[in-house]
Amino acid sequence: MFRALVVEDQNLMRLALMEQIQASFSDCVVLGAETLELATRELQNDDFDLVVIDPGLPGFDPTAQADRLAVVDKIIETSPSAIHVVVTGSDSSSEADEFRRVGAAGYLGKTGLEPGVFADVLEDISTNGFSMRLSRVAMKIPDYRYSGLTPREQEIIDMMTRRERGMKRTQIYELMADRLAIDAGTAERYYKQARAKLMRRGHTLPKGL
The missing domain is CATH 1.10.10 (Arc Repressor Mutant, subunit A)
Incomplete structure (x- = not known):
């Protein structure tokens, strides 16, 4: 069974990312952690195939590059056998390069994530060794959600x-x-x-x- 951990402090975004992973894999268990402390504890107690990381966690300055790197580096150090994908709302290609150097295998901008993206990202990683998808900002129509649909x-x-x-x-x-x-x-x-x-x-x- 595929096991994933989403490390994200914003509740709605954490749940959305967990749903994205569920939609990408037919047989999986997805856990969510709000803080680095909780994530570290889970990673020490269990093995995960995929760890999704927002580097702007509580207790760290989300605007300070040293703090963002410290978050990602600590999680990678604690789970060396997992695939690590950084997901951030303030994405840039230069930051993607920095996280790649410390061991991240993927880097995604939060804006414009499509359903099924994690399956595609893991395929990119398997083929190319690294996957980078910066935010899609050219939104032309609003998103629609309807009650009553499966x-x-x-x-x-x-x-x-x-x-x-x-x-x-x-x-x-x-x-x-x-x-x-x-x-x-x-x-x-x-x-x-x-x-x-x-x-x-x-x-x-x-x-x-």
């Missing part, structure tokens, strides 16, 4: 509303099928079910749905 229905609605100009629905079905190990016809059924639910409830659908 997680897979919500995911395909997200993918459909964010698709690039000229990208066909059939391409989205194929992308979702690859990500979830299902066939494209099943992905299409999730989409049609979700769209029908939204229309029955009288929602104004985003452009493209």
